[in-house]
Amino acid sequence: xxxxxxxxxxxxxxxxxxxxxxxxxxxxxxxxxxxxxxxxxxxxxxxxxxxxxxxxxxxxxxxxxxxxxxxxxxxxxxxxxxxxxxxxxxxxxxxxxxxxxxxxxxxxxxxxxxxxx
Amino acid sequence: xxxxxxxxxxxxxxxxxxxxxxxxxxxxxxxxxxxxxxxxxxxxxxxxxxxxxxxxxxxxxxxxxxxxxxxxxxxxxxxxxxxxxxxxxxxxxxxxxxxxxxxxxxxxxxxxxxxxxxxxxxxxxxxxxxxxxxxxxxxxxxxxxxxxxxxxxxxxxxxxxxxxxxxxxxxxxxxxxxxxxxxxxxxxxxxxxxxxxxxxxxxxxxxxxxxxxxxxxxxxxxxxxxxxxxxxxxxxxxxxxxx
Numbered sequence: 001x002x003x004x005x006x007x008x009x010x011x012x013x014x015x016x017x018x019x020x021x022x023x024x025x026x027x028x029x030x031x032x033x034x035x036x037x038x039x040x041x042x043x044x045x046x047x048x049x050x051x052x053x054x055x056x057x058x059x060x061x062x063x064x065x066x067x068x069x070x071x072x073x074x075x076x077x078x079x080x081x082x083x084x085x086x087x088x089x090x091x092x093x094x095x096x097x098x099x100x101x102x103x104x105x106x107x108x109x110x111x112x113x114x115x116x117x
Numbered sequence: 118x119x120x121x122x123x124x125x126x127x128x129x130x131x132x133x134x135x136x137x138x139x140x141x142x143x144x145x146x147x148x149x150x151x152x153x154x155x156x157x158x159x160x161x162x163x164x165x166x167x168x169x170x171x172x173x174x175x176x177x178x179x180x181x182x183x184x185x186x187x188x189x190x191x192x193x194x195x196x197x198x199x200x201x202x203x204x205x206x207x208x209x210x211x212x213x214x215x216x217x218x219x220x221x222x223x224x225x226x227x228x229x230x231x232x233x234x235x236x237x238x239x240x241x242x243x244x245x246x247x248x249x250x251x252x253x254x255x256x257x258x259x260x261x262x263x264x265x266x267x268x269x270x271x272x273x274x275x276x277x278x279x280x281x282x283x284x285x286x287x288x289x290x291x292x293x294x295x296x297x298x299x300x301x302x303x304x305x306x307x308x309x310x311x312x313x314x315x316x317x318x319x320x321x322x323x324x325x326x327x328x329x330x331x332x333x334x335x336x337x338x339x340x341x342x343x344x345x346x347x348x349x350x351x352x353x354x355x356x357x358x359x360x
Contacts, residue, residue: 020135020310040275041324072320079317080272088310092139093317 010051011068014100016107017078019060021089027057033084034064038077050074055100056113063103063113071096121333123315124340126191126237127217127265127303133188135309143187143340145215189344191215193239199228210234214347217265220248230256236343237301239265247285247292254296261346263299263339264289268321269311286325299342302327302335 019025031054038047050070056063066074078091097103100115122142130146192213196202202218202225209216218229220241226248229238238257241248241264249257249264257264266289270282293300302322306312313321315336322332345351350358 022310041279072323075317075320076324079313079321082272082310088308090135090310090312092312092314094314 012065013068013071013096013098014055014103015064015066015071015074015078015096016094016103017062017064018092018094018108019062019089020092021060021084022087025084025087025089027054029085030054030057030062033081034077037081041077041080042073046070046073047077050077052077056115058111058113061108061111061113063100063115121315121337123318123333123336125304125306125312125336126215126301126340127239127267127305128312129307131308132306132312135312136306137186139312139314141315142185143189145189145191145340147191147193147217189214191217193217193219195219196225199224202228203232206232206234215343223248223250223253227253227256230262231260232262233260235260235262236347237263237265240267241265241289242282242285247289249289249292251292251296254292254298257298258296261299263301263343264293265301265303266290266322266335267303267305268313268318269303269305271321271324272311272313283325290325290327299339300331300335301339302332 019030034052034054035047038050038052042050050066050073052064052066052074054062055065064074064078075093078093081089081091083089094107095103097106104111104113123140125136125141125144127147128136128144133144133146136144190213192209192215194202194205194209194217196205196218206216206218215236216234217237217239218225218232218235219239220226220229222243226238226241229235230253241253256262266286271279274282290300292298302318304311304313304318318336319329319332322335323329327335350360352358
């Protein structure tokens, strides 16, 4: 399908996050818990507007994408995750940036995160 | 919000080192009863415990931290009735930095808000409502008692119980605004996994209609006022002993 012109594309924000957990958390389990938390806290309608997706996940660091107008709601969604598959976790949002590159350079420079294309 | 400093006014000692990593500039440590029982309670709390209902106490192990992170100790009083509450508060006042009273019924909430020795009213929520009404709010304002908003309820609870928590907070916030009562926002972190960054707490407070500026005030200005009032030279607003 033809890509939308730049003015019609959504404005994204990228959240660099740190995951503190008891043991290793799998990527799929993390995605499930973010989606469950979003629909539980915000409801299906608002969660669809936030458009939260996970771009990169590695060794306790991750990049999460959401729409520009919904960053506070996305922070709430991430803050309300307290356990994944029975393991205690805490998610800390280190910062928000306008591009993936700047999010990694500014907030998680030490990690070798691979971003999904 | 950048460059501001925040205090977490209600945490457990296990969470202190994580709080420092998350950019807080200080915290007040409360210990829970079960842990104190296991660890062996200090002499001050033993004398309190023998008096009446079990108290939650502090003064146990707090890790060594740098000077730019302040750790204060607090005591949370669980009283059965109002007369026991007054005795326990008087006893606790001289021993710790922060005296908090665990509410949960209208009479206890009102008794706590009438006592100038109390700094914070913790968990005012009853089964039916938020536990604060216009009478209690006026008393709290008059005696300088702050009301705690425990955001761990939003983090841990799900479904109808979280819905009730948010609506309770909304009503309490409305009353606190109307009668100009101080609010403290806390994470009530018991383990390192419960700690959230300050911006997350501000965002969570936004869920029940709290403005970010109000939230910042609840995490910095109000704790500072309480610390100042409990400092040794303080007499009243504008009057202080200078040596």
